[in-house]
Amino acid sequence: MIPVKLRVNGTTELLDLDPRVSLLDALREHLGLTGTKKGCDQGACGACTVLVDGERIAACLALAVQYAERDITTIEGVGQPGRLHPLQEAFVREDAFQCGFCTSGQICSALGMLAEHRAGMPSVVTPDVSAEDIPLTEAEIKERMSGNLCRCGAYEGIVDAIEAVAGEGVR
Amino acid sequence: MRPFSYVSAPDLPAALDAVAAGARPLGGGTNLVDLMRADVERPEALVDVTALPLAGVDELPDGGLRIGATVRNSHLAADKRVRSRYPVLAQSVLAGASGQLRNMATVGGNLLQRTRCPYLRDHAVGCNKREPGSGCAALDGVHRGAAVLGTSEHCIAAHPSDMAVALAALDAVVEVQSVRGTRRIPFCELHRPPGATPHVETTLAPDELITAVELPAAPLARNSHYRKVRDRASFAFALVSVAAALEVRDGRVAEVRLALGGVATTPWRAREAEAVLLGAPATEETFRRAAAAELEPAAPRPDNAFKVELVQRTIVATLRQLAGGRLAEGGAA
Numbered sequence: 001m002i003p004v005k006l007r008v009n010g011t012t013e014l015l016d017l018d019p020r021v022s023l024l025d026a027l028r029e030h031l032g033l034t035g036t037k038k039g040c041d042q043g044a045c046g047a048c049t050v051l052v053d054g055e056r057i058a059a060c061l062a063l064a065v066q067y068a069e070r071d072i073t074t075i076e077g078v079g080q081p082g083r084l085h086p087l088q089e090a091f092v093r094e095d096a097f098q099c100g101f102c103t104s105g106q107i108c109s110a111l112g113m114l115a116e117h118r119a120g121m122p123s124v125v126t127p128d129v130s131a132e133d134i135p136l137t138e139a140e141i142k143e144r145m146s147g148n149l150c151r152c153g154a155y156e157g158i159v160d161a162i163e164a165v166a167g168e169g170v171r
Numbered sequence: 172m173r174p175f176s177y178v179s180a181p182d183l184p185a186a187l188d189a190v191a192a193g194a195r196p197l198g199g200g201t202n203l204v205d206l207m208r209a210d211v212e213r214p215e216a217l218v219d220v221t222a223l224p225l226a227g228v229d230e231l232p233d234g235g236l237r238i239g240a241t242v243r244n245s246h247l248a249a250d251k252r253v254r255s256r257y258p259v260l261a262q263s264v265l266a267g268a269s270g271q272l273r274n275m276a277t278v279g280g281n282l283l284q285r286t287r288c289p290y291l292r293d294h295a296v297g298c299n300k301r302e303p304g305s306g307c308a309a310l311d312g313v314h315r316g317a318a319v320l321g322t323s324e325h326c327i328a329a330h331p332s333d334m335a336v337a338l339a340a341l342d343a344v345v346e347v348q349s350v351r352g353t354r355r356i357p358f359c360e361l362h363r364p365p366g367a368t369p370h371v372e373t374t375l376a377p378d379e380l381i382t383a384v385e386l387p388a389a390p391l392a393r394n395s396h397y398r399k400v401r402d403r404a405s406f407a408f409a410l411v412s413v414a415a416a417l418e419v420r421d422g423r424v425a426e427v428r429l430a431l432g433g434v435a436t437t438p439w440r441a442r443e444a445e446a447v448l449l450g451a452p453a454t455e456e457t458f459r460r461a462a463a464a465e466l467e468p469a470a471p472r473p474d475n476a477f478k479v480e481l482v483q484r485t486i487v488a489t490l491r492q493l494a495g496g497r498l499a500e501g502g503a504a
Contacts, residue, residue: 147269
């Protein structure tokens with residue numbers, strides 16, 4: 001077992017972890033933060049997306065011991081009932097989910113994606129990767145969100161919700 | 172998953188000592204952790220290399236770039252110098268995986284990722300990569316995604332990396348270190364074709380750690396492009412892909428770099444095609460002849476035979492795009 005200090009949603013937790021424990025299992029099973037979901041457990045579905053130092057990652061492929069003393073944000077740290085994040089409100093407004101299983105991953109992923117776009121990151125559909133100013137078109141949003149599957153097929157609402165907050169400069 | 176020991180290396184000497192003692196280097200874990208869970212990879216010790224000071228992209232005196240081995244794929248693709256001087260590299264990285272995985276995966280790890288041939292992780296049947304001598308279930312099994320170039324009777328698994336295809340085209344050099352010293356490997360000598368030993372995938376010694384990838388200066392690369400064809404528009408491995416850089420002068424191919432992905436057992440530098448192209452009129456006819464020359468030794472199986480034609484068309488389309496308005500007369504098909 002290895003002592004690991006995990007800083008999650010602003011709170012530091014000291015855990016004793018087998019190095020095999022994924023960040024996803026540490027969050028769900030050791031810290032009780034079940035908002036982050038386990039879908040495929042092999043990096044293909046995006047349901048486990050969390051933010052580490054503001055960057056989105058797949059928590060299922062991350063060994064928890066690798067993420068000691070980093071700033072981890074899960075959906076519980078994005079918003080709570082009564083004080084939803086503007087992107088969560090947009091998901092409700094735009095009908096961006098049905099069963100809701102992928103939603104926390106979609107929202108964390110979208111927040112990371114918007115930060116990447118603000119920082120000037122191109123995508124594979126960007127016509128000129130060396131461009132300084134890359135408009136966040138519908139095609140760009142779809143490409144940049146391709147790591148998050150929604151088996152209910154709420155994609156149109158998801159894109160609408162992201163477009164709505166992107167236009168408002170929400171972080 | 173089997174038990175293993177974990178240590179995060181505080182500095183390079185510590186990392187090299189650990190690797191020399193048998194530990195496997197751990198970067199983002201996107202491939203290694205997944206394969207450990209599938210009981211394909213069974214390391215007894217991991218040494219986390221992500222805290223090492225290898226996460227920078229630095230200028231080289233000749234105008235090239237030195238990319239540290241732990242630079243995350245997304246940070247490489249976002250680098251303005253990479254985007255303007257080597258667009259093919261930025262595009263190839265962005266064509267691979269998803270935003271989440273690109274934020275985790277390192278450059279060194281990307282180069283050492285294993286094939287996505289389904290039999291690598293299928294313990295019910297033979298795979299000479301997973302279990303040397305157990306046979307190749309792909310030969311007469313599911314092989315639509317398999318390679319047509321560089322194959323052997325022991326393995327037809329395609330190399331999965333997009334980034335590596337661009338690096339093959341760019342004449343990159345891989346710097347590796349061990350407790351014995353430093354070695355520089357031309358990119359196209361890093362990966363080994365399967366031959367009779369498909370489980371030996373690179374020319375790295377067991378104690379060697381990739382520490383950097385160097386890109387030589389290449390003004391040609393400003394006019395470069397990565398084109399990837401896949402079953403769905405995003406987040407899928409290549410059926411075929413092409414990395415190319417081209418300079419046309421006075422209607423002729425003055426300089427060209429061409430590499431192929433999805434069709435070969437290693438990142439495939441297309442030297443036969445380059446030989447046909449160099450100095451020839453920049454026409455579609457030339458592009459087609461070059462593509463045909465490269466694929467002449469192709470050895471497809473029934474379900475991946477389509478790749479032979481598909482990659483030739485993709486080569487022609489990529490070169491046509493890079494030639495732009497400088498396509499010679501009679502070039503339009």
